[in-house]
Amino acid sequence: MEEQNELWQQRLAKLDELREQGFNPYANDFPVLHTAADVRAAHERMASIIEDSLVLTRGIDVGEMEPVSLERAATEAWAFVETGDASFAVTEDLVFVANESLLGNLFENLVRNAVEHGREDGPVTVRTGVLPTGDGF
Numbered sequence: 001m002e003e004q005n006e007l008w009q010q011r012l013a014k015l016d017e018l019r020e021q022g023f024n025p026y027a028n029d030f031p032v033l034h035t036a037a038d039v040r041a042a043h044e045r046m047a048s049i050i051e052d053s054l055v056l057t058r059g060i061d062v063g064e065m066e067p068v069s070l071e072r073a074a075t076e077a078w079a080f081v082e083t084g085d086a087s088f089a090v091t092e093d094l095v096f097v098a099n100e101s102l103l104g105n106l107f108e109n110l111v112r113n114a115v116e117h118g119r120e121d122g123p124v125t126v127r128t129g130v131l132p133t134g135d136g137f
Contacts, residue, residue, distance in 0.1 A: 045080075048105075049105060063099050063101075063102075064099065065097045065098060065099055066099075066100060067095050067096070067097055068095065068097070068098045068103060069094075070093055070094040070096070070130075071090045071093040071094075073098075073103050073104055073107055074090060074111075074128045075088075076104060077104055077108040077110075077111055078111055080104075081108055081111045082115075083111070083115050084115065084119075086115045086118075086123060086124040087124075087125045088125070088126050089126070089127045089128075090128050090129060091127055092129040092130045093129075093130075094137050096137075111126055114126050
């Protein structure tokens with residue numbers, strides 16, 4: 001039952017992301033898409049979010065797993081989110097195996113939630129790095 005609830009929470013997070021972005025993943029970053037390349041990149045990003053949502057919704061194999069740098073994945077996710085006066089730091093890099101697309105969407109959601117829900121206490125600082133135990137981040 002807990003696993004099913006988690007799956008539904010992941011589905012809802014993806015749908016929230018699409019809704020909040022107005023189906024335009026660059027809506028917060030680029031008020032107007034100026035070139036065909038901008039439009040193409042926005043459509044590719046939207047297609048990736050939708051595909052990842054379908055994978056999570058259907059509970060199927062997550063696809064290709066490959067070595068991913070924590071620093072690179074977190075930095076790329078940070079670039080996709082409107083962060084305002086929030087700051088970001090990577091304390092230590094780690095390479096691990098994951099589905100890069102799903103991981104990127106997860107990090108974007110984490111950053112967005114930290115920035116949106118953490119502002120009550122002042123500017124937010126998002127840090128990522130290796131846990132002291134060395135077995136996670």
